Amino acid sequence: MVDIYRGLRCRPGDLAVIIQDEPECQINIGQVVRVIEEYTHFREELGVHWLVQPLSRVTSPVLVESTGNMPPQVVWDNQPRAHIDGWLRPLQDTDAADEMTEIAGVPLTSEWRDSVHCRI
Structure with a gap:
């Protein structure tokens, strides 16, 4: 069986934390989202995007393309929005630390279970 998501950080159904965002939406960093499905409305050269749903009930910024020659708004x-795979970090429900959390010296399990780190 071929894993069509091989090499990507996330998969549909994952919980993930936003680790990077557009300059206008930097406040979203640290927000926990659920990955819904692959978002295919962007050009392929922009990379793989996911349709994600913020778990917080608090509204958050999203950059929306305008029609014509108007800049994005x-x-x-709190609606689902597209987010690039490389700017998401999946949250794993495991007690095993991954390589990056060992390097950082912070266990992943405390990162997502501690309410200080999750904007929910």
């Missing part, structure tokens, strides 16, 4: 809502 920042909209605050």
Whole structure:
């Protein structure tokens, strides 16, 4: 069986934390989201994007493309939005530390179970 998501950070159904975002949406860093499905409305050269649903009930910014020659607009809502795979870090329900958390000296399990780190 071929794993179509091989090499990607996330998969549909994962919980993930946003680790990077557009300059106008930097407040989203640290927000926990659920990965819904692959988002295919962007050009392939932009990389793999996921449709994600913020878990917080608090509205958060999202950059929305405008029609015509207008610049993108920042909209605050709690609706599903596209996010690039490389800017998400999946949260694993395991007590085993991964390589990056060992290097950082922070166990992953405390990172997502501690409410200080999750904007929910």
